[in-house]
Amino acid sequence: MAVVASVLVGLAALLHVYIWYMESLAWRTPAIWKRFGLASQADADTTAPLAYNQGFYNLFLAIGAGLGVILYWAGARDAGFALAVFSAASMFAASLVLLSTGRSRLRAAATQGTLPLLGLIFFVLS
Incomplete structure (x- = not known):
């Protein structure tokens, strides 16, 4: 289960790097x-x-999640577990x-929160 959790948290981290890109670097493009x-x-x-600042929050969560997974598999399991779980829980909480800002944000919240929630569940079960 730890492998599945790691993949899910890793994918959540990559998604949050992409969100950082959109909010902090590409915000002013019409698309x-x-x-x-x-x-x-x-x-x-x-x-x-505001978007620039928010984007960096997403980047920091991504770094925490990625570093947590790396530490977990590099032998610092307790530290890696703690960091990966905290980062995934924070991503899910942010979703x-x-x-909470409105039902029109359901798709975005599901996109942002599903991978970290599943990763969190699998890490806790492993």
Whole structure:
């Protein structure tokens, strides 16, 4: 089960790196700001500093999850487990926060939260 958990948490980390890219580097491109429901380039420009900051939160969670998996398999199982579980739980909790902003965010919350939730479950069961 630890292998499945590691794969799921690793995929969640990669997804959060992609979210970092969208929010912190590509926010002002129309394809990205439209994906996040913004109506105009002016809206994207106005919200860019907030998205930039939020993107780095996603990157830090991704780094924690990835490092946790690496440590787990490198022999520091307790530290790796703790870091991977904390990061996955934080990712899942963030998806619940996103969902709390409205039912229209259900798809985004499910995308953001499913992999870390499954990884968390499998790590706890391993």
